[in-house]
Amino acid sequence: MTRVLVTGAGGQVGAATVAAFEAAGHHDVRGVARAQLDIADRDAVEQVVGELLPDAIVNCAALTDVDRCEREPDLAFAVNASGPRHLAVAAKRIGAHVVHVSTDYVFDGTAGRPYDEWDAVNPISVYGRSKLGGELEVARHAGSWTIARTAWVFGRAGHDFIRLVFQAATEPDRGIRFVDDQTGSPTYAPDLAAVLVRLAVERREGIFHVANAGYCTRYQQAREVLEAAGLDPSIARPTTTVALDRPAPRPPFTALEQVALRHCGLPTLRHYREALAEYVSSAGVRI
Numbered sequence: 001m002t003r004v005l006v007t008g009a010g011g012q013v014g015a016a017t018v019a020a021f022e023a024a025g026h027h028d029v030r031g032v033a034r035a036q037l038d039i040a041d042r043d044a045v046e047q048v049v050g051e052l053l054p055d056a057i058v059n060c061a062a063l064t065d066v067d068r069c070e071r072e073p074d075l076a077f078a079v080n081a082s083g084p085r086h087l088a089v090a091a092k093r094i095g096a097h098v099v100h101v102s103t104d105y106v107f108d109g110t111a112g113r114p115y116d117e118w119d120a121v122n123p124i125s126v127y128g129r130s131k132l133g134g135e136l137e138v139a140r141h142a143g144s145w146t147i148a149r150t151a152w153v154f155g156r157a158g159h160d161f162i163r164l165v166f167q168a169a170t171e172p173d174r175g176i177r178f179v180d181d182q183t184g185s186p187t188y189a190p191d192l193a194a195v196l197v198r199l200a201v202e203r204r205e206g207i208f209h210v211a212n213a214g215y216c217t218r219y220q221q222a223r224e225v226l227e228a229a230g231l232d233p234s235i236a237r238p239t240t241t242v243a244l245d246r247p248a249p250r251p252p253f254t255a256l257e258q259v260a261l262r263h264c265g266l267p268t269l270r271h272y273r274e275a276l277a278e279y280v281s282s283a284g285v286r287i
């Protein structure tokens, strides 16, 4: 029996992680959403961790709105960097293992090939810098830790990129466009969550890339979603990052290779297209 604290449980990855621990059985899992635990509040972190005394903490809490991070850098660093520091310090005090979820946005996206766990980081946005700060805090302060970098998460009906695609399908005249010059690794939240469970329970140390195999642009992914749903893929229209003119810069190519999982004898994630087909055909996905 492993007692687990999952932070950010109200989010996409946090909810999937709580569900994965419950499905795995034999675990005492406590998911806390932001209203129950603000990870930027050091005293609150100390109190919750001290009361629950978990064997493992899986940190899924983060400020994930990349443009908001650019506008509110102090908040971004408070949540994405100092929050993980508070969790890591509290975890070390009680001997708990920390699994910290991080992002492909720690890379600048200029390598022109998928990134492995040993590639140099060089974030280009406040979100990326603050998430890298979280990685450094966990590595410095936790006694036992895993950093699990993921990317382009989907898999929560109504709350993800897939919803945006279906919205485009219901309002084709609005012409929602998808960028064709940002490439990444779409990742199915339940596939990610199943690996997070193993990393936590087995107290696996180090940095792991946990993203479904394969990569595409957002435009290509939108077409694939529409095709999988039996809809006309031409509803999706291409655009460019420059044309969208968002506050935060985006790295152009951040596909992740799952080398550490393979080298450590853990299962790698299947191709994203297989997961996408499964998700799109599952009940309750359409809006």
Ligand SMILES: NC(=O)c1ccc[n+]([C@@H]2O[C@H](COP(=O)([O-])OP(=O)(O)OC[C@H]3O[C@@H](n4cnc5c(N)ncnc54)[C@H](OP(=O)(O)O)[C@@H]3O)[C@@H](O)[C@H]2O)c1
Pocket (backbone or CB within 6 Å): 007, 008, 009, 010, 011, 012, 013, 014, 033, 034, 037, 038, 039, 040, 059, 060, 061, 062, 063, 064, 065, 079, 083, 101, 102, 103, 104, 131, 150, 151, 152, 153, 154
């Ligand atoms: N989604 C992606 O495509 C993606 C890609 C790469 C990496 N990641 C990483 O995956 C992790 C999980 O992200 P996600 O996709 O599940 O995003 P999400 O759906 O936005 O979930 C993040 C959760 O964190 C909560 N939160 C925000 N500030 C908090 C605070 N101060 N204390 C406690 N909780 C707080 C949010 O609550 P509120 O909604 O109430 O603010 C939200 O429920 C993050 O570390 C993210 O960086 C995600």
